[in-house]
Amino acid sequence: MLEVHIDEEAIKEMYHDAIEKRLEKLDTEMVYWDTKELKKRTCMSWNTILNNFFYENEFPKIKVGGKWYFPAAETEKFLKKWLLQLG
Template structure:
């Protein structure tokens, strides 16, 4: 029989949390494209806010295929991080 004792429970919790974050990031990176609904879900922003604020900016990566907007996930993430840093803080 093997018995393992941990003296630092917080260290184990932190290690588990880091592993879970890494797995979630890899799952999220599996998306190649987002649609407009997914973009809104990923950013926690309403459709109207997204459309009024940054969706139609010339630099925002989007492609209309038929009647559907497709947004490259990685490019959109990078754009949004840059865009957010440029926003005034109140």
């Protein structure tokens, strides 16, 4: 007779780790964000972004044609620093 025991907590932890690794990989795959992604990542409306940090000299942005793009890694770094300065 064969008996199998499953550690549900270990399986949940493995599943969580696998999801976390995949999300990290997806984040590193993004080279730049557009305005839609910036709004999503900050949970802010476009007007709130414009009023709070868009026009700061250190905020990384590039306009191509009529559309704004934001280098993902640099923008994330700026946003973390900016938020910490508010507190």
